[in-house]
Amino acid sequence: NVGKLFARMSASPNKNCKRLFTVCIEGNIGSGKTTFLNNFKANDNMLVLQEPVELWRDVGGTNLLEKMYKDPVRYGCLFQSYVQLTMLQLHTQKTNLPFKVMERSVYSARCFIENMKRTKMLEKVEIDILEQWHEWCIQRADIQTDLIVYLRTSPEVVYERMRTRARKEEDCVSLEYLRQVHDVHDDWLYNRSLFSVPAPVMVLDANKSVSEMMAEFEKCRRSIFENRD
Numbered sequence: 001n002v003g004k005l006f007a008r009m010s011a012s013p014n015k016n017c018k019r020l021f022t023v024c025i026e027g028n029i030g031s032g033k034t035t036f037l038n039n040f041k042a043n044d045n046m047l048v049l050q051e052p053v054e055l056w057r058d059v060g061g062t063n064l065l066e067k068m069y070k071d072p073v074r075y076g077c078l079f080q081s082y083v084q085l086t087m088l089q090l091h092t093q094k095t096n097l098p099f100k101v102m103e104r105s106v107y108s109a110r111c112f113i114e115n116m117k118r119t120k121m122l123e124k125v126e127i128d129i130l131e132q133w134h135e136w137c138i139q140r141a142d143i144q145t146d147l148i149v150y151l152r153t154s155p156e157v158v159y160e161r162m163r164t165r166a167r168k169e170e171d172c173v174s175l176e177y178l179r180q181v182h183d184v185h186d187d188w189l190y191n192r193s194l195f196s197v198p199a200p201v202m203v204l205d206a207n208k209s210v211s212e213m214m215a216e217f218e219k220c221r222r223s224i225f226e227n228r229d
């Protein structure tokens, strides 16, 4: 409930001391996170941090994203371990600006770990270690988040978008895989039946076209500003 969310944000003492306000944009592969995030770049009081996909594609010359998709059993754990590191680097990036908007987070990295656990892609010991890393980050690292924007989509819609954008590493990504990733996100942010949710959640219908999403974006941006200033 967005009304309650902003009532809570307004009541927060943080509003008065103007501590950094962090927003994480979450959603399935192809849900439009990058496009949504790019709109925030027009605001000069926001640090906008895109997901470090380019880093994952070039780890000292190795395309780890590609290796992970080609051989998830061999590279899944290594890839998720690197994702956690690079996301942690974004969370802890310092800024004097009042707002930070991030694509994904250490929190949603857990969704992919959870899916590898559900599908038994990794060994138990690999899951144990990834989960321990994750827990440590949640408990000990400075990754405080104030709002999650969940771009909720249907797997069929994101499958079409993913095929259209044709990122070469994602050639082998099936509709079935997108359904699994959707289910984990939904269990986490919509059904709230999975791991803990670190901040209030604004759920947006991201099946809409780009132009329709602009209206959603404007609503979201205005609400954030109005309830902060």
Ligand code: DCP
Pocket (backbone or CB within 6 Å): 027, 028, 029, 030, 031, 032, 033, 034, 035, 051, 053, 065, 080, 083, 104, 108, 109, 110, 112, 170
């Ligand atoms: N990925 C992954 N494990 C993670 C994070 C991402 O396997 N913990 C993969 C899924 C995608 C690629 O990395 O193949 C990028 O995924 P995102 O959903 O984070 O980014 P998109 O570019 O697909 O987002 P959007 O299309 O919503 O802008």
